Amino acid sequence: MKTQPKDTELRDEWKRIDRALIPHDLLVSMPQPECKGLTLLTDVMINATVCKLGPRVGLITAPYSDDIEIVLDVAETIERRLPAPWNGFWNNERDNDRGREGDRHLETWVRNSKTGANTKVCIAATGEGYVPAIDDCVSFVLWAEAGFPYPPTTLDDRILIVRDPEHYEAEKARKKEALRAAQQAELLRKDLAREKSLAETKALFQLELEVRRVRNLGWHELMAEHESADPPTDAISSALYQLRDSLLTLPAPGHPIGQLTNDL
The missing domain is CATH 1.20.1270 (Substrate Binding Domain Of Dnak; Chain:A; Domain 2)
Incomplete structure (x- = not known):
């Protein structure tokens, strides 16, 4: 576990992680359920020992093996699930409908840390009913911190691509x-x-x-x-x-x- 900084340093660290997780233009437009989830995601990231912020705003990177990283695009995961604005306000009913449709895919990709080769990978949260996208991002971080137990079969396939694209195609x-x-x-x-x-x-x-x-x-x-x-x-x-x-x-x-x- 990381050593907790003093109150002032903790507030500064909290703000830094908040800003690194969610771009400002997205933050001001997120509905309340996503904003509430941001508090938990920030807290989890403060105490994370595996997941790191970056390489740019809105991304979280976690090592999967010596040469493989899994990158979560928090911002895009949230954006793709948000319903269109309705009369200047978020349409919660439509938001709930989207959740019930099972659209709980995380925007993730696999990256070869040695060559830079990368490709998207399909990772989806499980469960029914409406769940804020940022809550699924929290689940991803906890999953990564636990060492990625029970990875989906699609992940192995994508890893083969970024490790040796020519061999994979053959x-x-x-x-x-x-x-x-x-x-x-x-x-x-x-x-x-x-x-x-x-x-x-x-x-x-x-x-x-x-x-x-x-x-x-x-x-x-x-x-x-x-x-x-x-x-x-x-x-x-x-x-x-x-x-x-x-x-x-x-x-x-x-x-x-x-x-x-x-x-x-």
Whole structure:
């Protein structure tokens, strides 16, 4: 913890942080809920050991690792959530509506402290109902002070970009190609399964027609076809061979001629 300065120094420090957090033109136009939250944010920043002000007014920077920083734009986070002025006053009802819409994204970006490369990152506060934007900024500072536990998956992706943009783009292209190949393979699998199902349906239909035809043959026709038929080469020809053979085979005692014990 930082050592608390004397009363006068504390007031001066409070003013300095206030001015560094919120630009003057935004401060004079903020609605009351945001102004109340500024007191808490300033108090948290006075005692912060990880988060720092800057590099310009309205920004808070926190180290994420040796080479990565996460920057919160407090001013822009507040501005993007403010409703348009209505007759010179803030429309609280509209303000509440915006909160209920779940627009609680923080304006943040990831920065490589060694190269200066940076990119925006999507970080959003959780919960329902209207919450002043500055309260979510307080939550960000407390999260950073705790070491950024349970970071969103989008953060890892953005960190890869600022660490090695060329490798990230190459890896992105590789994953895209792998996904495309997997999708094509799945489409081919479905097409083959569809063709197989269609072929099986046609084969069953063809077998049914052939079975009906064979059953309607006369005795001499049946014998002639059976004697002239080639050896079975597939499921249909095998089934027809067995059918003709069973129809031509003398039945067991008590069974009429031409009656099968196993229907085909």
